[in-house]
Amino acid sequence: xxxxxxxxxxxxxxxxxxxxxxxxxxxxxxxxxxxxxxxxxxxxxxxxxxxxxxxxxxxxxxxxxxxxxxxxxxxxxxxxxxxxxxxxxxxxxxxxxxxxxxxxxxxxxxxxxxxxxxxxxxxxxxxxxxxxxxxxxxxxxxxxxxxxxxxx
Amino acid sequence: xxxxxxxxxxxxxxxxxxxxxxxxxxxxxxxxxxxxxxxxxxxxxxxxxxxxxxxxxxxxxxxxxxxxxxxxxxxxxxxxxxxxxxxxxxxxxxxxxxxxxxxxxxxxxxxxxxxxxxxxxxxxxxxxxxxxxxxxxxxxxxxxxxxxxx
Ligand code: HEM
Numbered sequence: 001x002x003x004x005x006x007x008x009x010x011x012x013x014x015x016x017x018x019x020x021x022x023x024x025x026x027x028x029x030x031x032x033x034x035x036x037x038x039x040x041x042x043x044x045x046x047x048x049x050x051x052x053x054x055x056x057x058x059x060x061x062x063x064x065x066x067x068x069x070x071x072x073x074x075x076x077x078x079x080x081x082x083x084x085x086x087x088x089x090x091x092x093x094x095x096x097x098x099x100x101x102x103x104x105x106x107x108x109x110x111x112x113x114x115x116x117x118x119x120x121x122x123x124x125x126x127x128x129x130x131x132x133x134x135x136x137x138x139x140x141x142x143x144x145x146x147x148x149x150x151x152x
Numbered sequence: 153x154x155x156x157x158x159x160x161x162x163x164x165x166x167x168x169x170x171x172x173x174x175x176x177x178x179x180x181x182x183x184x185x186x187x188x189x190x191x192x193x194x195x196x197x198x199x200x201x202x203x204x205x206x207x208x209x210x211x212x213x214x215x216x217x218x219x220x221x222x223x224x225x226x227x228x229x230x231x232x233x234x235x236x237x238x239x240x241x242x243x244x245x246x247x248x249x250x251x252x253x254x255x256x257x258x259x260x261x262x263x264x265x266x267x268x269x270x271x272x273x274x275x276x277x278x279x280x281x282x283x284x285x286x287x288x289x290x291x292x293x294x295x296x297x298x299x300x301x302x
Binding site (some may be wrong): 041057061063068071107108138144145149152 | 163172184187188190191195198200201203206207208209211212213214216217233236238240242243246268272273275276278282283284286289291292295
């Protein structure tokens with residue numbers, strides 16, 4: 001009787017659970033989809049902002065050398081190329097800060113992890129609003145500076 | 153038959169806990185607490201320097217001197233410097249630990265992060281608190297209006 005020879009105390013197998021496999025990989029909090037891409041973006045923006053901060057502390061320190069030395073360096077920040085760089089920086093900080101708040105809510109809000117996907121959508125929407133508010137202003141300042149209109 | 157107690161499978165051996173500071177936990181918490189402060193500090197900074205008035209066009213020595221004539225902005229900038237630099241450095245430590253597998257490379261990078269953080273913190277704090285809004289080496293037209301000597 002081969003079926004019964006390896007007798008165990010295990011209960012007879014229950015009916016197979018009826019859970020349908022997802023049609024495609026649904027991801028977890030950190031693998032695939034929003035969870036992973038938000039992490040990738042958070043990491044890239046964090047690193048970029050960090051290197052900017054290193055440079056920014058050094059360029060600001062030039063105020064201790066002389067006013068003309070500082071003005072010379074800061075005038076570089078007013079060129080069209082650097083103006084676009086500042087726009088990119090604000091875009092990066094905007095995402096990092098908003099997604100940072102999402103991370104904090106996932107960790108400390110009791111139902112945060114459950115709503116992480118919705119919060120990611122909100123982060124992206126707020127990010128678009130922020131950039132849409134800042135970009136025209138910055139581009140206007142770049143153009144005015146290029147036309148020779150310094151500060152009023 | 154002998155009765156023996158066999159530990160349940162998969163229960164791991166837990167050595168007696170030593171009371172040590174859990175630095176990783178405090179670092180984790182620091183990233184979140186400093187992040188909350190940085191939202192206010194950085195967006196305030198970006199608004200005042202890049203959005204209000206003439207934006208980036210208005211920034212020059214006199215602009216900085218005007219801000220640092222007010223202790224409010226000295227404290228603001230100090231908090232932003234300290235919180236952001238340590239937040240960024242600790243984040244870069246995490247990134248380094250993730251990707252730099254060779255011990256020598258990893259230790260070198262972590263050392264570089266530590267040294268640059270300390271140097272830039274000291275430099276930045278000195279710059280804010282030893283700042284002279286009316287230095288004698290200024291050429292004409294670069295000083296804020298409140299420097300009457302020129
Ligand atoms: C504006 C407000 C900010 C908020 C709310 C914020 C929030 C956060 C949070 C919650 C983390 C995750 C830490 C973890 O996973 O344990 C993080 C990581 C990080 N942040 Fe920020 N941050 C801010 C500003 C900055 C700034 C100014 C810098 C650069 C100096 C920076 C650089 C980084 C880096 C490099 C990481 C590590 C990324 C990683 O491990 O993948 N952050 N931030």
